Amino acid sequence: MITGCKIYSFTGTTLSSELKTITIQNVVMGTAGGPANLTLTFTEKLKEYYQRNTSLKLKPNDADLLLESTIVGYELTPVSATSSDKAALNRLTIRVEVRFVNAKNEEENFEKEFSFYQDFPQEQTLSQVEGSLVPKIIDQLVLNIFTDTAAQW
Template sequence: MILKTNKFEVGFYLRKSFTLLIFTFITCFFTSSCKIYSFTGTTLSSELKTITIQNFVMNTAGGPANLTLTFTEKLKEYYQRNTSLKLKPNDADLLLEGSVTGYELTPVSATSSDKAALNRLTIRVEVRFVNSKDEDQSFEKEFSFYQDFPQEQTLAQVEGSLVPKIIDQIVLNIFNDTAAQW
């Protein structure tokens, strides 16, 4: 019995095989690159097992009384949720410490009557990051973020909703610079 095939079937199987070969090549290339990649977005080396996150301190006037505590806890929570690192009180592979250095309210976007149409709340955090396995990764850097709100509202009215948004963004930026290195 002779098996008959037409050109269409042969071409189809060749294209399918070629596509599979390209996909395999690309997958191998990306999984064997220099950095460790995980689907959570981290590029942490597999030899890093622990992290110490010291309580951040307040080095500025203003802000909620629990700002540094809230910030520290959100930072710890984010690392625990998005990495396999274990929190350790001291002598860890990674260290994060720092202080809140700015809590500022400034007018932005002036109107024709020289009044601010918007006010801006900015929070600044100075961070010291130490990677004991790779000192080239260590740094000291300031992170900041802001949220604008209408002039008709007072800081007391919006502080409860703006501060968590600002903290979340600063935590994300710190994580990206320390664990994801985008």
């Protein structure tokens, strides 16, 4: 089944068969905050997800596809106040600017911000929950980035 130049696959990707390689640049930290290994973890999860869910080969440069990402926000905000004007929940949000370049089809190029968050009870500190929340947020961001670049639903 071919629709235009897109090819359907059971992994959910709609990548053209002429696309063979991808360069995933190391994620850059463009804001303060977050665990020391945040950019490394994010980069590795992106690479792993593309390798597992596409037939694209990773290439250090000059690939058919290019993915550049910068973490532009690592924010803790109060959510839903209690009757005593204290936050009942806190929200950890990670925002990432992504630049995607398709060397074979410039119409698919974009620069876009992705964000995702997880809430946690105000009785807990960020340092208590960061280790469990950050991986969940990164997993969802990776999925959202993948969907916009490889699945394009």
